[in-house]
Amino acid sequence: MKDDDGMVLRTVDLKKHFRASKGLNLSSRSKTQVVRAVDGVSLSIPAGKTVAVVGESGCGKTTLARTIALLTEPSGGEIYLDGQRIDGGRESHREVYRKLQMVFQDPDSSLDPQMKVGNSISQPLKGLTGMSDREVRKAAVESLEAVGMSEDYFDRLPRQLSGGQKQRVAVARAISTHPRLLILDEPTSALDASVQAQILRLLVDLQKKYSLSYMLITHNIAVAGYLSDMMAVMYAGNLVEYGPCSDVMSRPRHPYTITLINSAPVPDPWKRNLLSVNIKGEVPSAINPPSGCKFHPRCPYAQAVCSEVNPPLEEITPGRWVACHFVEKTA
Amino acid sequence: MANLLRISGLTVGYRTSRGMVRALDDVDLELGSEEFLAVVGESGCGKTTLGLSIIGLLPPRSAKVTSGSIDYKGVDLAKLDPNEMRRYRGSEVAMIFQEPLTSLNPLVRVGDQIAEAIVLRRQRKGSDQRTVGEVMQRLYRTDKSGFSRWPRLRSKIPRDLRDQVIEWLNLVRIPDPGQVIERYPFELSGGMRQRVMIAMALSQEPALLVADEPTTALDVTTQAQVLRLMKEIKDKLGTSILLVTHDLAVASQVADRAIVMYAGRIAEDSNIYDLFSSPLHPYTQGLLSCMPTGTKEGSNLKPIPGSIPDLTLEAVGCRFQPRCPRAMDVCLQKDPTLMNVKEGHKAACFLYER
Ligand SMILES: Nc1ncnc2c1ncn2[C@@H]1O[C@H](COP(=O)(O)OP(=O)(O)OP(=O)(O)O)[C@@H](O)[C@H]1O
Ligand SMILES: Nc1ncnc2c1ncn2[C@@H]1O[C@H](COP(=O)(O)OP(=O)(O)OP(=O)(O)O)[C@@H](O)[C@H]1O
Ligand code: SF4
Ligand SMILES: [Mg+2]
Ligand SMILES: [Mg+2]
Numbered sequence: 001m002k003d004d005d006g007m008v009l010r011t012v013d014l015k016k017h018f019r020a021s022k023g024l025n026l027s028s029r030s031k032t033q034v035v036r037a038v039d040g041v042s043l044s045i046p047a048g049k050t051v052a053v054v055g056e057s058g059c060g061k062t063t064l065a066r067t068i069a070l071l072t073e074p075s076g077g078e079i080y081l082d083g084q085r086i087d088g089g090r091e092s093h094r095e096v097y098r099k100l101q102m103v104f105q106d107p108d109s110s111l112d113p114q115m116k117v118g119n120s121i122s123q124p125l126k127g128l129t130g131m132s133d134r135e136v137r138k139a140a141v142e143s144l145e146a147v148g149m150s151e152d153y154f155d156r157l158p159r160q161l162s163g164g165q166k167q168r169v170a171v172a173r174a175i176s177t178h179p180r181l182l183i184l185d186e187p188t189s190a191l192d193a194s195v196q197a198q199i200l201r202l203l204v205d206l207q208k209k210y211s212l213s214y215m216l217i218t219h220n221i222a223v224a225g226y227l228s229d230m231m232a233v234m235y236a237g238n239l240v241e242y243g244p245c246s247d248v249m250s251r252p253r254h255p256y257t258i259t260l261i262n263s264a265p266v267p268d269p270w271k272r273n274l275l276s277v278n279i280k281g282e283v284p285s286a287i288n289p290p291s292g293c294k295f296h297p298r299c300p301y302a303q304a305v306c307s308e309v310n311p312p313l314e315e316i317t318p319g320r321w322v323a324c325h326f327v328e329k330t331a
Numbered sequence: 332m333a334n335l336l337r338i339s340g341l342t343v344g345y346r347t348s349r350g351m352v353r354a355l356d357d358v359d360l361e362l363g364s365e366e367f368l369a370v371v372g373e374s375g376c377g378k379t380t381l382g383l384s385i386i387g388l389l390p391p392r393s394a395k396v397t398s399g400s401i402d403y404k405g406v407d408l409a410k411l412d413p414n415e416m417r418r419y420r421g422s423e424v425a426m427i428f429q430e431p432l433t434s435l436n437p438l439v440r441v442g443d444q445i446a447e448a449i450v451l452r453r454q455r456k457g458s459d460q461r462t463v464g465e466v467m468q469r470l471y472r473t474d475k476s477g478f479s480r481w482p483r484l485r486s487k488i489p490r491d492l493r494d495q496v497i498e499w500l501n502l503v504r505i506p507d508p509g510q511v512i513e514r515y516p517f518e519l520s521g522g523m524r525q526r527v528m529i530a531m532a533l534s535q536e537p538a539l540l541v542a543d544e545p546t547t548a549l550d551v552t553t554q555a556q557v558l559r560l561m562k563e564i565k566d567k568l569g570t571s572i573l574l575v576t577h578d579l580a581v582a583s584q585v586a587d588r589a590i591v592m593y594a595g596r597i598a599e600d601s602n603i604y605d606l607f608s609s610p611l612h613p614y615t616q617g618l619l620s621c622m623p624t625g626t627k628e629g630s631n632l633k634p635i636p637g638s639i640p641d642l643t644l645e646a647v648g649c650r651f652q653p654r655c656p657r658a659m660d661v662c663l664q665k666d667p668t669l670m671n672v673k674e675g676h677k678a679a680c681f682l683y684e685r
Contacts, residue, residue: 057522057550162638163374192373193577197621197634204627219550222580226623226630246626263555265580267622269603274555274584275562283506283553 007080008181008213009045009068009100014038014077016060016067035286037063039237040077042313045181045230050207050214052224052245054260055234058286061217064234065183068215070096082180098128101174105186107166111158117144118154121173128177143176144169146209147202164195168202175206185217200226221264225249233257236284236294239313243320253322253330255299293325301326335539335571336362336385341399341409343380343389350643354380356595358399359669362571364538367562369582369603370575371618372592375639378575379429381592382541384409385573386426387416403539422455425537427528427545429575434528435516441527442512443467445496446488448531466492499530504556522549529557536568543575558585579618583607588675591615594640594650597669600677611678613655649681657682 016038037060045051053061066072068079070086070093079087086096104110111120121140125131131139141151147168158166167187174182184203188196200223206212218224224231224245231248233241233256241254252258262277280298284290290297296306305325313323324330343355354377362368370378383389385401387408401408403423411419428434436444450466453459459466467488488496493512500508503526516524525548532540542561546554562585565572576582582589582603589606591599591614599612610616617635624630637654640646649655652662661681669679 056552193579193618193621194373194635197623197632200623201632201634220623221551222623225626226632227627259552263551265551265554265578265584267580267583267607267619267624269583269586269607272584274581275559277555277559279504279552279556283504285506 006047007044008047008082009043009215010080011041011043011068012078012080014041014043014064014067014079015075016063016072017075033287036237036289037286038067041234041237041239043232043239043242045213045215047180047213048207048211049229050216050227051230051232052216052218052228053232053234054218054221054224056260056283057219058283059234060237061234062185065102065185065215065217069100069102069183071102094128097124098177099180100183101177101179101181102183102185103167103170103174103187106190107163107170108158110170111166113158115157116154117156117158117161117169120158120169121176124173125176139176140172143172146175146206147172162195163191164198167191167195167199171199171202171206175210175212178210179212181213181215183215183217186219187216188223189218189220196223203227221249221261222267233260236286236289238294238310238323239321240295240323241321242313247320253316253320253327254295254324255301255330256295258330259298293323301329333364334361335364335366335404336360337402338385339400339402341381341384341401342397343377343384344395344397345390345393346395347393347643352642353595353646354394354642355384356646357668358595358597360590360597360600362539362573364571365565365569367565367572367574367585367587369586369589370573370592371577371579371582371589372598373577373618373639375642376592377595378577378592379543382426382543382573382575385539386424386541387411387420388426421451423537424539424541425532425535427525427532427540427542429543429547435524437516440513440515441519442488442493442496445499445512445527445531445534446492449492449495449534452535495534499534500527502533502560503527503530504553505530522553525549526553526557529560533560533564536564537570539571539573540564541573541575544577545574546581547576547578554581561585579622591618594646595642596650596679597677598651598679600669602675605673605676611672611676611683612651612680613657613682614651615678617654617656649679 018035018037041064055061067074074087078085081096081099084091118140121143122136125139126136144151144153149165149168188199191199207214216224216227228245231243231245232239233254235256241248241257248257249261252261259279262273263279265274284294292307292309293311296302299306311323311325313321316322316327338358338360341355341358344351344353370381372378396409446467447463450463496512497508500511505511505523505526529545546557549557561572564570574586586603588602590597591612593614599615610619620631620633621635623632635654640650646666648664649662649667652658659681667679667681669677670683672678672683
């Protein structure tokens with residue numbers, strides 16, 4: 001994954017470490033320690049495609065997204081947007097924010113409750129593009145219509161909208177600047193089944209219409225499978241598997257991916273995968289992660305080398321990347 | 332399967348400034364012993380209200396049971412006085428709440444809370460008559476660090492009890508249980524608090540467990556573990572489980588039977604296999620086609636048009652009629668009741684009226 005050809009985004013060995021005091025416990029002497037939330041991720045997102053980023057809670061998905069979106073300073077590595085390096089103030093944030101937008105899980109916290117829908121969309125648009133008020137209004141109405149809402153909603157407050165409508169507004173705001181890449185962080189996990197289905201359909205339509213690229217963060221493997229072309233699996237701050245979504249889902253190769261795919265409930269009472277999956281061990285500590293391959297304490301294939309050497313992400317077959325010393329065992 | 336619980340005509344309302352919200356409207360439900368029943372449906376359809384009614388914890392000031400009965404082993408729970416209700420709650424049922432923080436005591440270390448629950452359980456079962464105070468010594472202590480900090484209420488838990496507590500925490504996959512028992516609820520992540528709640532409820536070895544969205548906040552691997560644990564407990568102790576979830580996939584994986592709720596009513600009640608192979612109610616069919624399967628190129632993902640009705644308004648006709656693709660004239664005029672369509676499969680829909 002070194003070529004910028006056809007890639008809207010590329011990261012090289014991207015890192016984000018946090019300083020954290022040890023626990024919240026008042027009694028423990030507070031020592032600063034390092035949380036390696038994102039620990040060397042090289043990921044590419046093809047233009048016009050969706051890359052799903054999946055992995056368990058706390059593995060660093062949101063931190064990766066926020067670092068890519070320059071909402072927080074990377075601790076190391078490089079970020080390229082359309083072939084241009086954007087980290088470390090190399091390109092103006094305004095330009096980056098115009099091309100790269102985020103939609104969050106909870107529309108209630110991402111929309112200002114005091115601000116009318118129209119202003120929520122127009123304000124960032126004006127700030128990022130410097131268009132005239134007339135042009136801004138026109139563009140805002142256009143994006144509202146693109147998400148299936150009319151100009152009538154312009155003067156409503158978020159509390160006058162349903163959960164699904166709020167998430168539509170958040171999407172409308174994100175696409176109003178005509179970004180190249182939309183980062184969707186759990187965009188439907190706060191929504192009901194039927195509303196989730198509406199938003200998923202909407203995202204597919206918008207992608208076709210504006211040839212948008214998506215980085216989709218989700219816990220929901222079915223949602224990832226529906227929306228994505230590629231799947232990236234993270235474990236404890238590292239990328240452990242990357243490849244075409246359908247291949248990764250049907251034939252996962254990294255031992256962690258196998259556990260993850262098997263624990264996703266399938267809506268089929270005749271296929272009770274959930275009750276037979278064998279999950280051992282515990283979620284790794286972000287402060288003191290295991291040595292070598294961070295999955296080794298939970299891995300059924302682990303050998304001595306796994307606790308010593310962190311396996312690099314390697315291309316095992318064209319387009320299919322896995323970070324595991326014993327990947328041949330899962331063939 | 333002997334009946335453990337029989338709910339008939341249960342109607343529950345909440346008083347609000349906009350009027351009475353009919354959260355449950357004429358609900359009939361039976362639950363057998365050792366049965367694993369899933370309650371599914373979208374937000375606001377009354378799932379939590381149903382769970383709270385069964386456990387007798389409806390908010391007393393705003394909620395009102397306007398009619399119906401909840402028969403548990405021959406006793407009508409809707410008519411128990413608060414004292415009797417407390418005894419029933421302590422010995423027969425346990426609930427895992429949707430919001431775990433509200434149900435853990437913020438001032439007591441989690442280990443102490445679980446230990447206390449286990450002691451109370453032993454007492455009620457008669458296997459150990461000692462009270463909590465006799466088993467555990469309550470002490471006020473300042474922390475060892477030497478700085479004078481807040482005095483904290485601590486208990487001295489005997490070794491065997493401590494081991495049991497740790498084992499329960501291990502079972503719900505809490506990392507470092509030996510250390511976690513020393514912590515206070517606010518020092519845990521949401522997912523960890525949820526698992527502590529689950530451990531505490533399961534340690535009660537209840538006859539009936541009401542679990543309200545117990546795994547919604549957890550990631551899929553932990554969810555799988557917790558669901559498997561619930562199933563094991565059920566098989567081992569013969570517990571009946573009422574699992575509230577909005578996730579049909581979760582229901583299909585663990586439940587024997589499911590009820591689908593819509594706007595305070597049961598729309599369909601079926602064994603889990605028939606529900607997936609031949610769903611009857613158009614709402615159930617709609618929910619199933621909202622599940623993302625396949626890919627964006629080839630998929631039959633179909634959102635249900637419209638939105639849920641306002642529950643303060645009196646329903647005329649079928650509640651699902653405004654959104655129903657198969658609605659008929661009769662659906663506008665009459666309110667369908669839950670009827671037997673075939674053995675073990677009920678639906679409230681005029682399409683199946685004979
Ligand atoms: N501002 C911060 N300061 C310190 N630690 C942080 C900060 N933000 C995140 N972390 C830690 O970094 C790790 C990764 O967190 P992140 O939110 O990226 O996970 P995630 O994969 O998005 O999880 P989830 O699925 O639960 O949203 C966690 O251990 C988290 O506690
Ligand atoms: N304390 C309350 N006061 C007033 N109305 C309430 C109260 N609790 C619930 N309601 C209303 O009763 C209806 C049913 O609520 P309930 O919490 O039982 O739904 P639910 O199916 O559990 O939803 P969710 O999936 O969002 O948890 C909703 O319309 C809700 O707004
Ligand atoms: S590298 Fe070793 S421990 Fe890591 S996943 Fe592969 S076999 Fe398991
Ligand atoms: Mg996150
Ligand atoms: Mg609820």
